[in-house]
Amino acid sequence: MFIASNTPRRRGLTVGALCLVAMLCLGAAAVAQPLNIAPQAVATHSGGGATTYAPSNYNDGVIAAQGSLPWGWTTGSSSSGTSAWINFMWSTPMTMGEVKLFYAGISNRYLAGANIMYWTGTAWALAGSFSTTTYTEWERTITFAPVTTTQLRITNFLMAPVGQTSNPNFREIEIRNSCTGQNSTVSFIAPSGINLPANIPISYTVGHPTKSFNATLTFRFFTPPGALMHTATTTVAVNANTVTGVFTVPSTILAPGFYRLETTFNTMDFCDKLSDIVQSQVIMILEPGQEPCLVWPGDANNDNIVNFGDRKALNQYIQDANLRPTWLTGPARYRVDATTNPLTYFKWEAQVSVPWNTLMGCYMDTDGNGLVDNFDYLAIKLNWMRTHGSSLKPGSGFTAGTFDLEQNSPNPFRPATQLRYAAPEAASVRLVVTDVFGRLVATLVDGIVSEGVHTATFSAAGLPSGTYFAVVTMTGTQSGLAFTRTVKMSVNK
Numbered sequence: 025m026f027i028a029s030n031t032p033r034r035r036g037l038t039v040g041a042l043c044l045v046a047m048l049c050l051g052a053a054a055v056a057q058p059l060n061i062a063p064q065a066v067a068t069h070s071g072g073g074a075t076t077y078a079p080s081n082y083n084d085g086v087i088a089a090q091g092s093l094p095w096g097w098t099t100g101s102s103s104s105g106t107s108a109w110i111n112f113m114w115s116t117p118m119t120m121g122e123v124k125l126f127y128a129g130i131s132n133r134y135l136a137g138a139n140i141m142y143w144t145g146t147a148w149a150l151a152g153s154f155s156t157t158t159y160t161e162w163e164r165t166i167t168f169a170p171v172t173t174t175q176l177r178i179t180n181f182l183m184a185p186v187g188q189t190s191n192p193n194f195r196e197i198e199i200r201n202s203c204t205g206q207n208s209t210v211s212f213i214a215p216s217g218i219n220l221p222a223n224i225p226i227s228y229t230v231g232h233p234t235k236s237f238n239a240t241l242t243f244r245f246f247t248p249p250g251a252l253m254h255t256a257t258t259t260v261a262v263n264a265n266t267v268t269g270v271f272t273v274p275s276t277i278l279a280p281g282f283y284r285l286e287t288t289f290n291t292m293d294f295c296d297k298l299s300d301i302v303q304s305q306v307i308m309i310l311e312p313g314q315e316p317c318l319v320w321p322g323d324a325n326n327d328n329i330v331n332f333g334d335r336k337a338l339n340q341y342i343q344d345a346n347l348r349p350t351w352l353t354g355p356a357r358y359r360v361d362a363t364t365n366p367l368t369y370f371k372w373e374a375q376v377s378v379p380w381n382t383l384m385g386c387y388m389d390t391d392g393n394g395l396v397d398n399f400d401y402l403a404i405k406l407n408w409m410r411t412h413g414s415s416l417k418p419g420s421g422f423t424a425g426t427f428d429l430e431q432n433s434p435n436p437f438r439p440a441t442q443l444r445y446a447a448p449e450a451a452s453v454r455l456v457v458t459d460v461f462g463r464l465v466a467t468l469v470d471g472i473v474s475e476g477v478h479t480a481t482f483s484a485a486g487l488p489s490g491t492y493f494a495v496v497t498m499t500g501t502q503s504g505l506a507f508t509r510t511v512k513m514s515v516n517k
C-alpha cells in the first residue's frame with residue numbers, strides 16, 4: 025500500500041491522489057487539471073539508480089500535478105549541501121511561486137529543512153527555503169517571490185536527528201504558479217455578550233470577485249483554557265462578490281462563562297484552491313440578570329488596595345469554602361493575549377470576569393483560572409500595595425433590601441463617622457476597620473444582628489490622619505449567603 029497507516033490524510037485529495045491510491049486513472053485525463061500547476065514537467069533526482077522518472081510511474085500521468093516520489097526514496101549519500109536534489113523540469117518557461125512538500129518521518133528520521141532553487145538559464149539561484157524544529161509536521165508550503173524558469177530544484181536537505189543522511193520520504197510534491205487569483209473576502213461577528221437563554225446569532229460575510237463555489241463555515245467554541253465545547257458547520261453557496269447570512273447557535277448548550285468563537289472559512293484562495301481562513305472573537309455568556317465583575321488581580325477582597333487584607337480574605341474564603349466546592353470553582357476569565365503573555369492575568373488593570381456562585385468568588389480567583397486556591401496568592405504578591413479607583417463606586421447607592429455597606433458619612437472626617445449596613449435577614453456580622461496595610465484598627469460589630477438597617481460609629485480619636493478601610497463580612501443565618509464589602513475612609517486633622 026502506498027499510503028502508510030501512520031501518514032495523515034490531508035484535505036481535498038485531488039484527482040491525481042485518488043488515482044494514485046486506487047489506480048482508477050483512466051478518466052483522469054478528461055478531468056480539467058487544477059490551475060497553476062506546471063504541466064508536463066518531469067522529475068529527476070540525484071540518487072543512485074534511474075535518474076529520470078517517467079511521471080506515469082507514480083501518478084496519474086501528470087507528475088507536476090501531483091509530483092510524487094516513491095516511498096522510501098533516498099537523497100543518496102549526502103544529507104545536506106547540493107549533492108542531493110530533486111529536479112522538476114519543463115519546456116516552456118513558467119512563473120512559479122510555491123512549492124508544497126508532503127513528507128513523512130519514519131524510524132525517527134525527519135525532514136528539517138530544504139532549499140528551493142531555480143534555474144536562471146545560466147546558474148541555480150535561491151528562490152525560497154525553510155527549516156523547522158517541529159519534526160513531526162507533515163507538510164510544508166514554501167512560497168517565494170515568483171520566478172520565471174524552466175527548472176525548480178529542491179536541495180540542501182537538512183535531516184533530523186543531526187547526522188541522518190537519507191529518507192526524507194516525500195509522499196508528494198506540488199509545484200504551483202505564482203497564484204495570481206484573488207482571495208475570498210470573509211468576516212463574521214457575533215454579540216460580545218449573551219444573556220441566557222437567548223440564541224447566538226453569528227452574522228457572516230463570504231464573497232469572491234470571480235469564482236463561484238461552496239464555502240464551508242465551521243464555528244467552534246473554546247473555553248479560555250482551550251477546551252472545545254461545541255462545533256457547528258454550515259455550507260454557503262458563494263456566487264457573488266458578497267454573500268451574507270446569519271447562522272444561529274443556541275446558547276443553552278453552553279454554560280455561563282467566556283468562550284472564544286473560532287470561525288474557519290474554507291474558501292477559494294488566491295491560488296484558486298480551497299483553503300482555511302480562521303478568525304476568532306470572544307463571547308461572554310451570562311445568566312439572566314447577571315453583570316460581569318471587574319477584577320483587579322490581587323485585590324481579592326475588592327477594596328481598592330492589595331495588602332495583608334487580601335491574604336487574610338483569601339485565607340478566610342478558602343477556609344469557609346472547605347465544605348462548599350462550588351465556591352472554589354467558577355467561570356475562568358478571558359484575556360485575548362493569554363497564549364503569548366503568561367503574565368496577562370496578573371496585569372494591574374480592571375479585568376472583566378463572569379460572576380461566580382458567590383459574590384466574592386471572581387475577585388478571589390486572582391489569576392483568573394476558574395479555581396480559587398493557594399496559587400491565587402501569587403497575584404497578591406505581584407501587585408502588592410497597588411491601588412486602583414474603580415471598585416468603590418461612590419453614588420452607586422445603598423440598597424437596604426440586600427446585604428450592603430454604605431460609604432461612611434461624613435467623609436473625610438474627624439473625630440467620628442458613621443457607617444450604615446443592611447442585612448435582609450438575621451446575619452452574622454463582623455465590621456472592622458483596618459489601615460492601608462490591612463492591620464486591624466477597630467472592631468465595630470462582631471456578632472448576630474437582626475434583619476434591617478443598622479448604624480455603627482467609628483471614632484478615629486488617637487489615630488493619625490490617613491486612609492482607613494471599613495470591612496464588613498456578613499453571612500445570612502438562614503440562607504448561608506456570604507457578603508463582603510469594603511469602603512475607603514479618610515481621617516483628616
Ligand SMILES: [Ca+2]
Pocket residue numbers: 322323324325326327328329330331333334
Ligand atoms: Ca484588597
Ligand SMILES: [Ca+2]
Pocket residue numbers: 388389390391392393394395396397399400
Ligand atoms: Ca485561581
